Amino acid sequence: MAIIGHTPSLPDRPVRPVRPDRDPPQEDPVSTLLEAPRSTETGLALADLDQAWDCLIDSEGHSTEAGQRAGRHQATRQARAEGLALGFRKGIEIGARVGFFQGFAQVWLDALSATSNGRDSLSARQIKARKILGRLEALARSFSSENMADQDVVNDLHAMESKFKACCSLLKVPTTTLSPSVVSW
Template structure:
């Protein structure tokens, strides 16, 4: 019986090579599946944000036009925001050769900046956190209430919407309510 000792010496390397090839194939398959799932999730988050900006701009543009204030600075900012949103690709730019060099992050940052400019020109506080992050934050922690002293309240001459100290007194048990 002839046994090639060279094959026995190389046996460990052969098993390693077979395992490596199977691992690469398995990783490629599962990486593709995982990448598509992550891409869909992140794509949805981006379009949710852009949809918010689009709806915000459309509503405010309609309000300003109904007030016959169509020549204001806000209308210009809103029009530019709408142009930026319309220019954002609605498909995967890596498959399209002319959009292959499109900077998605840069474009998204320009849209966010224009949104902030629109909010500043309208005197509206911008919502800068996506709804997914807001809902997760709301689940994890209770909302904090501002602690306004009586002196601060009297100096602003604004009616109190939420009387924090009165609610704590009503709760009993040293300000804790269950």
């Protein structure tokens, strides 16, 4: 219990004097915090507030980066799935179209050869149609079933379509009922 007006006595052992040339100054963390500029609103040291804001800003950046990585990964997976489905549908569509042209050419070539016992029984239109049907069948057979980067699929399909329409015109077959887009299996 302290007595009022009494000064404390000095310690029994001597205090070592501080020599500035030999002893580096020791930072007292408490005095550093006490001397640091403080916010008038919260009473916290401004260094602590800056550190807290930096942590929040870094957290936002890390969250954004993680979200972007996850988004790119999800978009890549989704794009692959959509690409596979689209490629599958288009492959079936193109294959059905080429198969239709090939089947059309084969059936008509067989029908024309069955009706003709020689060249005399075929009309000039049928002879011309037979040549075009041969070219159409050759185009359809040469169409690759593999995914070829150097093959111009659109031009090959247009060539088959034009030969198909020419044959239908020569054979007087209505194209509206035989179009590959109308025929359903």
